[in-house]
C-alpha cells in the first residue's frame with residue numbers, strides 16, 4: 001500500500017479533473033526557500049529529538065506523540081500558506097504550531113504562528129504557555145494566529161474547521177483552513193460530518209491525512225476499508241490526492257494545488273500523505289510498538305527519512321552541494337543517537353533559547369484552576 | 380388600549396421565540412442561525428419561519444443531518460467572531476452533538492485561559508406530554524448542567540421565552556436553551572410582550588405565585604403544573620409559593636433561600652427522570668444552605684426512572700402530574 005508505484009498511479013487519477021492548474025508549485029520556489037525548507041525540517045526533527053530525550057529524563061508531564069519521520073508533512077503543508085490561513089494540528093503535530101508562517105521570519109513577533117518559546121512553555125506546562133497550560137501538549141490555539149484549539153477527541157476539529165471555513169465564505173475572504181488527522185481518525189463520524197458539510201458548501205477546507213499506517217495499536221486495514229484513505233473523498237465528490245509523505249516537495253505541490261483550488265471557491269480536498277510512524281503511538285508505547293510491529297516493517301517504514309529524501313533532491317537539482325548536504329546529518333538515525341553536533345547552529349540556538357524560556361517560566365498559581373469556566377469580563 | 384387591541388398583541392410562546400430571533404438577527408449582522416430544516420421549511424415547528432427570506436442562506440443555514448457538525452461548525456464560526464443560534468430539531472437529538480457541546484464548546488473558555496468565548500445558543504423543543512415517545516419527549520438538561528462552562532435555560536412563559544432567548548444570544552458563553560414544545564402554541568398561555576429592548580437576564584428566578592406555607596421550586600412546563608397544584612392547595616388553605624428558576628445554570632439560590640426562610644418547607648419539581656435529575660441538585664443545595672430552615676424533609680417530584688413511553692396511559696404513568704405535586708406538597712405541609 002505504501003509502494004511508490006501506487007502513489008504515482010493515484011496522483012494522476014486524483015487530479016485528472018484539474019483546471020489546468022499546476023501541480024508543480026515547487027518550480028516557483030527560490031533557492032533561498034529551499035534552504036529554509038531544509039532548516040524547518042531540521043528544526044522539527046531537533047525539537048522532536050529534544051523532547052524524546054527530555055521525556056526519557058522524566059522532565060515532561062504527559063505524553064509525547066513523536067512526529068519523527070513525519071516532518072515533511074508538516075513543513076510541506078505549511079510552507080506555502082498565507083499568514084491569514086488557519087490550521088488545526090493533531091497530537092502528533094507539535095512542531096506545526098511554530099512552523100506555521102515561519103517563513104515570515106523565525107523571530108518575527110508579528111508572524112501568524114507561535115514562537116518556539118511559546119510552544120516549549122506549553123510542553124513544559126508553564127504559565128507562559130499560550131493557554132497557561134490548562135490543557136496538555138497539542139491542545140493549544142490562537143485566534144489571532146489562526147490556530148484552532150483542539151480537544152482530545154479525534155476528528156472533532158474537522159467540523160470546527162468547516163465552521164471557520166464557512167465564516168471565510170460568509171465574510172467573502174479567500175483564506176483556507178488546513179485540518180490535520182491521522183488515518184485512524186478518518187473512521188470517526190465527525191470526519192464525515194465535517195467534510196460532508198464543507199463539500200456541500202464548497203468551503204475552503206483541506207483535510208490532511210497523515211497516514212502513518214498505525215492508529216495506536218491498530219493497522220490501517222482495520223480502520224479504513226478503501227484501498228487508499230484518500231478514496232474516502234469519492235463519497236463527497238471532492239479531490240482525494242495522495243502525496244508521498246516522505247517527500248516535502250510532493251506534499252507541498254499537492255497542498256498548494258488544493259489550496260489554490262479552495263481559494264477560488266472550488267471547495268474542499270483531502271490529501272493523504274503516506275508515511276510511517278517511527279516510534280510507539282506515544283512514548284509510553286515505545287516498547288509495545290516493537291512487538292506489535294515487526295522489525296522488518298519498522299525498518300522499511302523508516303527507510304526514507306524525509307530529510308535525506310529532500311537533500312537528495314537538493315543535491316540533484318544543484319541547490320545544495322554534496323559537501324553542504326553532509327555537514328549536518330541527523331537523518332536516518334535514532335533520536336537517542338543524534339546529538340547537537342548533527343544540527344546547524346541556528347537550529348540549536350532557536351531551540352536552546354526557547355527551552356530556557358520555558359524552564360524559567362513559573363508554574364501557574366493554583367487559584368487559576370477556578371478561573372475562566374465562563375467568560376469573565378461579562379460577569 | 381382596547382381589549383381587542385391587547386388581544387391582537389398577545390403572543391404565544393412560539394411567536395415570542397420567533398420574534399426574538401428576527402429581532403436579534405436584525406440587530407446583529409454577525410448572528411448566524413444553523414440547523415436542520417430551519418431555512419426553506421422554517422423549522423420543524425416553525426420557530427425560524429421567515430428568517431431565510433429576510434437574511435439569506437449564508438446567515439440562515441439549512442444544515443445536513445449532522446448534529447456534531449452543526450455544533451462544531453458553530454464553534455468555528457464563533458472563533459471567527461460570529462454569534463450562532465443552533466437549532467436541534469428535537470432536543471433529544473442533542474446527544475448526537477454531545478461531544479462538541481460538552482467537550483469542546485463547554486470547555487473552550489477554560490482551556491484557552493479566557494481567550495476564546497463562544498457565544499452560541501443551542502436551542503430546541505423539549506419535554507413530554509405530547510405522545511412523543513422515548514426520543515421526542517426528553518428533558519435532558521441535567522447532562523449539560525453537569526458540564527461546567529455551559530449555561531442552561533428553560534423558559535416557561537412567552538415573555539420569558541423572548542427575553543431569555545435574547546439574553547442568551549447576547550451572552551458570551553455557550554447556552555443550551557430548552558424550549559417547551561407543549562407550550563409553543565398553547566392558547567391559554569399567551570402574553571403581551573413589551574417591544575424594544577426587552578431582555579430577561581440569566582440567573583434570576585421569579586416568583587410565579589406568592590405563598591407562606593410551602594415553597595415549590597420548578598421550571599419549564601412544570602411551572603404550569605405547579606400553579607395548578609397551588610390552586611388546589613389553596614382550596615385546602617395551603618398557600619404555596621411557586622418559584623420559577625428560569626435558568627438552571629446559573630442558579631439563583633438567593634430567591635429560593637428567601638422563600639424557604641418564610642415557608643420552612645420545600646417541594647422541588649422537574650420533568651426529567653429522578654436519578655441525577657436537576658431536582659436532586661436543587662435538593663442537595665437546599666440541604667446544604669438551608670437544612671436548619673426546614674421544618675419538614677424536602678420532597679421532589681420527577682418523572683419515574685424510565686424512558687418516556689409512547690402511548691397515553693404509559694406516558695401519564697411516568698411523568699409528573701398536578702395530583703402528584705399536590706400530594707407531595709400536602710405531605711410536606713402535614714409533616
Ligand SMILES: Cc1ncc(C[n+]2csc(CCOP(=O)(O)OP(=O)(O)O)c2C)c(N)n1
Nearest residue numbers: 092152153154182183184185212214215216
Ligand atoms: C474519539 C477518540 N477516541 C479515542 C482516542 C484515543 N486515541 C488517541 S490517538 C489514537 C490513535 C490515533 O490514530 P491516528 O488517527 O491514525 O493518528 P496517529 O496517532 O497515528 O498520528 C487513539 C485511539 C481519542 N483521542 N479520541
Ligand SMILES: [Mg+2]
Nearest residue numbers: 182183214215
Ligand atoms: Mg495513524
